[in-house]
Amino acid sequence: MEVVETVRDLQACATADRRAGRRSALVPTMGALHRGHLALVDEARRRADVVAVSIFVNPAQFDARADLAAYPRTLDADLAACRARGVDRVFVPSERELYPGGFQSWLEVTELSKPLCGASRPGHFRGVATVVAKLLIAAQPEVAVFGRKDFQQLAVVRRLVRDLGLPVEIVGLPTVRESDGLALSSRNVHLSGEARRQALCLVGALAAAEGSLSAGERRRDAVLAAAREAIAKAPLARLDYAELRDPETLAPAPAMLAGPTLLALAACLPRADGQGEVRLIDNRVLLVQHRREGRA
Amino acid sequence: MEVVETVRDLQACATADRRAGRRSALVPTMGALHRGHLALVDEARRRADVVAVSIFVNPAQFDARADLAAYPRTLDADLAACRARGVDRVFVPSERELYPGGFQSWLEVTELSKPLCGASRPGHFRGVATVVAKLLIAAQPEVAVFGRKDFQQLAVVRRLVRDLGLPVEIVGLPTVRESDGLALSSRNVHLSGEARRQALCLVGALAAAEGSLSAGERRRDAVLAAAREAIAKAPLARLDYAELRDPETLAPAPAMLAGPTLLALAACLPRADGQGEVRLIDNRVLLVQHRREGRA
Numbered sequence: 001m002e003v004v005e006t007v008r009d010l011q012a013c014a015t016a017d018r019r020a021g022r023r024s025a026l027v028p029t030m031g032a033l034h035r036g037h038l039a040l041v042d043e044a045r046r047r048a049d050v051v052a053v054s055i056f057v058n059p060a061q062f063d064a065r066a067d068l069a070a071y072p073r074t075l076d077a078d079l080a081a082c083r084a085r086g087v088d089r090v091f092v093p094s095e096r097e098l099y100p101g102g103f104q105s106w107l108e109v110t111e112l113s114k115p116l117c118g119a120s121r122p123g124h125f126r127g128v129a130t131v132v133a134k135l136l137i138a139a140q141p142e143v144a145v146f147g148r149k150d151f152q153q154l155a156v157v158r159r160l161v162r163d164l165g166l167p168v169e170i171v172g173l174p175t176v177r178e179s180d181g182l183a184l185s186s187r188n189v190h191l192s193g194e195a196r197r198q199a200l201c202l203v204g205a206l207a208a209a210e211g212s213l214s215a216g217e218r219r220r221d222a223v224l225a226a227a228r229e230a231i232a233k234a235p236l237a238r239l240d241y242a243e244l245r246d247p248e249t250l251a252p253a254p255a256m257l258a259g260p261t262l263l264a265l266a267a268c269l270p271r272a273d274g275q276g277e278v279r280l281i282d283n284r285v286l287l288v289q290h291r292r293e294g295r296a
Numbered sequence: 297m298e299v300v301e302t303v304r305d306l307q308a309c310a311t312a313d314r315r316a317g318r319r320s321a322l323v324p325t326m327g328a329l330h331r332g333h334l335a336l337v338d339e340a341r342r343r344a345d346v347v348a349v350s351i352f353v354n355p356a357q358f359d360a361r362a363d364l365a366a367y368p369r370t371l372d373a374d375l376a377a378c379r380a381r382g383v384d385r386v387f388v389p390s391e392r393e394l395y396p397g398g399f400q401s402w403l404e405v406t407e408l409s410k411p412l413c414g415a416s417r418p419g420h421f422r423g424v425a426t427v428v429a430k431l432l433i434a435a436q437p438e439v440a441v442f443g444r445k446d447f448q449q450l451a452v453v454r455r456l457v458r459d460l461g462l463p464v465e466i467v468g469l470p471t472v473r474e475s476d477g478l479a480l481s482s483r484n485v486h487l488s489g490e491a492r493r494q495a496l497c498l499v500g501a502l503a504a505a506e507g508s509l510s511a512g513e514r515r516r517d518a519v520l521a522a523a524r525e526a527i528a529k530a531p532l533a534r535l536d537y538a539e540l541r542d543p544e545t546l547a548p549a550p551a552m553l554a555g556p557t558l559l560a561l562a563a564c565l566p567r568a569d570g571q572g573e574v575r576l577i578d579n580r581v582l583l584v585q586h587r588r589e590g591r592a
Contacts, residue, residue, distance in 0.1 A: 007461040018314065102545075104407045105425070105459035110400045129401070137433075137461050163401030165303040165394075165433050249398075 001082060002089045007098075007138040010052075010091050014140035017050055024050040026141035026168075028132060031055040032072040032186035033081050036176035040145040041085050043173055047143050052089040053082050054135050059095060061127030066276060072186050091139065098134055107133050109156045109163070112250055116152050116264050117281065120240050128153055129160050136166050144168050149175040149183050151264060151283040155250060175282070177203075183282045192272035194236060201234035202265050202282040205242065209263050213286055218257050220244050223286075231267055240266035240279065247285050257288045297378060298385045303394075303434040306348075306387050310436035313346055320346040322437035322464075324428060327351040328368040328482035329377050332472035336441040337381050339469055343439050348385040349378050350431050355391060357423030362572060368482050387435065394430055403429050405452045405459070408546055412448050412560050413577065416536050424449055425456050432462050440464050445471040445479050447560060447579040451546060471578070473499075479578045488568035490532060497530035498561050498578040501538065505559050509582055514553050516540050519582075527563055536562035536575065543581050553584045 004010045017024050025048035027040045037053075044051045055078055062068035075092070082090050106126050112118075113125035136144060146154050154172045161170055175183045181203035182188065182196075191199055205227040212226040227242045244253035247262040263284050268277040300306045313320045321344035323336045333349075340347045351374055358364035371388070378386050402422050408414075409421035432440060442450050450468045457466055471479045477499035478484065478492075487495055501523040508522040523538045540549035543558040559580050564573040 011461075011463050015314075018311075100458065102455070103459050105403060105405045105456040107401060107403050110402060112400065134461055137463075159398070160401040162396065163399050165307075165430055167307050167433075 001079075001087055003079070004089060004091050005093060005097065007093065007134075010089075010138045011140065013052075013089060018140075022049040023143075024048050024052060024139070024141045026135065026139045026144045027051070027053045028135050028144065028146070029053060029055055029078075030057045030071065030186065031078045032074050032189075033078045034176075034184045034186065034188075036147050036149065036184040038081065038085055039176050040147060040173055041082070041087060043171060044143065044145045045086060047145075047171070048141070050088045051086070052091060052139055052141065053087050054091040054093075054139065056091075056093055056098065056131070056135075058098075058127055058131040060099070060130060061124050063121040063124055067279075070190070070271075070275070072189055091135075098131065106130050107160060107164075109159050112152065112156050112159055115245065115250055115252075116241060116243060117266065118152070120266060120279075125153070125156050129156055132157050133160060133164065133166070136161070136168055141168055143171055145171045145173060147175060148172045149185065149281065149283070151247075151262065152250065155248070183280070185280060187278050187280065190271045190273070190278045191269060195269040195272065195278075198234035198236045199269055199280055201231045201237050202267060202280060204233070205230040205265055206263060206282060206284045210284070210286060213257075213288060218288070220253050220255050220257055223257065223263075227263060227265065231265070236269055238268045238277070240268060244286075257286075258290070259288055261286045261288050297375075297383055299375070300385060300387050301389060301393065303389065303430075306385075306434045307436065309348075309385060314436075318345040319439075320344050320348060320435070320437045322431065322435040322440045323347070323349045324431050324440065324442070325349060325351055325374075326353045326367065326482065327374045328370050328485075329374045330472075330480045330482065332443055332445065332480040334377065334381055335472050336443060336469055337378070337383060339467060340439065340441045341382060343441075343467070344437070346384045347382070348387060348435050348437065349383050350387040350389075350435065352387075352389055352394065352427070352431075354394075354423055354427040356395070356426060357420050359417040359419055363575075366486070366567075366571070368485055387431075394427065402426050403456060403460075405455050408448065408452050408455055411541065411546055411548075412537060412539060413562060414448070416562060416575075421449070421452050425452055428453050429456060429460065429462070432457070432464055437464055439467060441467045441469060443471060444468045445481065445577065445579070447543075447558065448546065451544070479576070481576060483574050483576065486567045486569070486574045487565060491565045491568065491574075494530035494532045495565055495576060497527045497533050498563060498576060500529070501526040501561055502559060502578060502580045506580070506582060509553075509584060514584070516549050516551050516553055519553065519559075523559060523561065527561070530563075532565055534564045534573070536564060540582075553582075554586070555584055557582045557584050 025044035107129040208226040208230040245262045266281045268279045321340035403425040504522040504526040541558045562577045
């Protein structure tokens with residue numbers, strides 16, 4: 001497994017791959033790899049000859065300094081996990097390498113970055129869009145694989161790839177979960193005991209909304225209320241947002257739901273060490289069936 | 297000479313070039329080609345095996361609708377000029393091709409875009425940075441050639457290429473001028489008679505500032521005053537800005553000049569057809585020598 005530290009070296013690898021007719025895939029990560037990331041690696045393996053993983057905790061996408069400082073960093077374990085999973089190339093740039101002195105070129109996906117996490121975390125998606133564009137320009141992969149847990153991030157990435165004309169296919173994979181349903185996240189390590197148990201309120205909210213739809217409910221506000229009630233049952237959870245939106249444009253869902261609708265959730269729970277909160281997100285695209293009239 | 301209309305086709309050309317070991321150069325233009333553009337083409341020819349010219353009047357970089365509407369469009373003549381000059385490939389995308397429905401990904405080079413033309417033309421450099429990044433991603437050239445008449449644009453492009461890590465060398469060429477000194481510009485066609493004569497005040501201002509420095513002046517405000525006086529001598533010219541700045545960072549020059557200093561000018565003159573004004577720019581990097589003490 002190659003470990004590459006500079007953009008120039010990574011581009012040289014890409015040139016060599018193309019000359020040799022090898023198709024390459026990139027899995028961009030912030031490290032602290034878990035089974036969710038490894039599922040992305042496996043998908044990349046199925047789609048390409050060369051699998052590259054980037055590991056970079058991107059300061060530009062953290063709106064809160066404390067969150068950046070607390071973000072788990074487990075480089076040795078990450079490298080071992082990549083090696084064990086058959087990754088061919090790991091890109092571990094320094095902050096200076098990706099943000100050289102005088103850096104000032106920012107990519108903004110204006111509309112998709114506004115709602116949901118963009119509203120809670122100013123500048124977050126500008127940081128995401130900029131670093132993802134830089135990673136794609138550096139690695140020049142034919143395909144890049146992302147998880148759907150970060151649904152809005154995936155929407156932003158798809159849009160910027162299309163808008164900039166980057167020659168890469170973006171693949172989104174289903175969220176990988178713990179056996180009890182909690183979405184895997186590098187931030188879960190900060191939860192324990194009662195907060196970890198109450199974190200299940202997010203999955204509960206997804207299920208409650210789905211249940212409400214199955215029972216024939218189509219009013220947006222009623223479906224949302226079902227989701228919010230599930231989160232309210234967890235007294236340690238502080239709701240950040242619960243919203244129903246168009247899965248592609250992220251525009252607010254109509255008052256009467258019809259067609260696929262994104263339910264996106266964010267909530268904060270107390271950290272195990274008492275140092276503030278952990279912010280967790282989850283989502284599901286609800287398949288809203290037309291209700292047959294006369295049988296509702 | 298190939299005429300290419302889509303990003304996808306242009307990227308396919310780039311892939312074929314690389315497979316064949318051909319080095320390619322791009323000259324991005326908005327058409328209405330003059331000898332200044334053709335000098336860029338000649339330089340591209342010296343540096344690459346394949347020379348591509350893009351012709352696209354980029355709506356995103358026009359802050360004023362009237363200026364966009366009035367911008368000269370001479371596609372047939374441009375294609376003939378490219379063919380005659382030995383250009384291999386011309387990229388003529390539609391607006392829809394570069395800005396597909398729902399387009400919303402903008403690149404902003406924050407600091408370098410603020411002063412000078414950025415202050416006069418809000419959004420201009422966001423449009424420039426975005427389209428240049430898109431053209432470089434589409435054409436994937438080893439080298440791209442720009443004119444130094446648009447000095448700030450060149451600074452913005454160099455910065456975005458470095459910041460995004462785009463694998464391309466940026467070359468800037470000296471401004472090509474009419475025999476009387478007026479910088480070539482596609483907008484010059486809108487000038488005639490007295491306005492055309494008075495447009496020389498820009499070159500006069502560059503010479504006046506240089507003369508002032510040769511005479512030993514080092515005070516920024518005095519050098520600027522010399523430039524402004526030269527423009528004030530042309531009653532038809534309305535000064536937009538005359539500024540002394542660092543040629544790399546575009547930071548304001550110190551009160552006492554020392555080292556290379558950019559003199560950047562913009563002025564408006566009446567159009568020949570009476571339909572508003574033509575905005576012209578010009579610049580020179582003044583080589584400020586240390587004044588030998590005791591001889592001043």
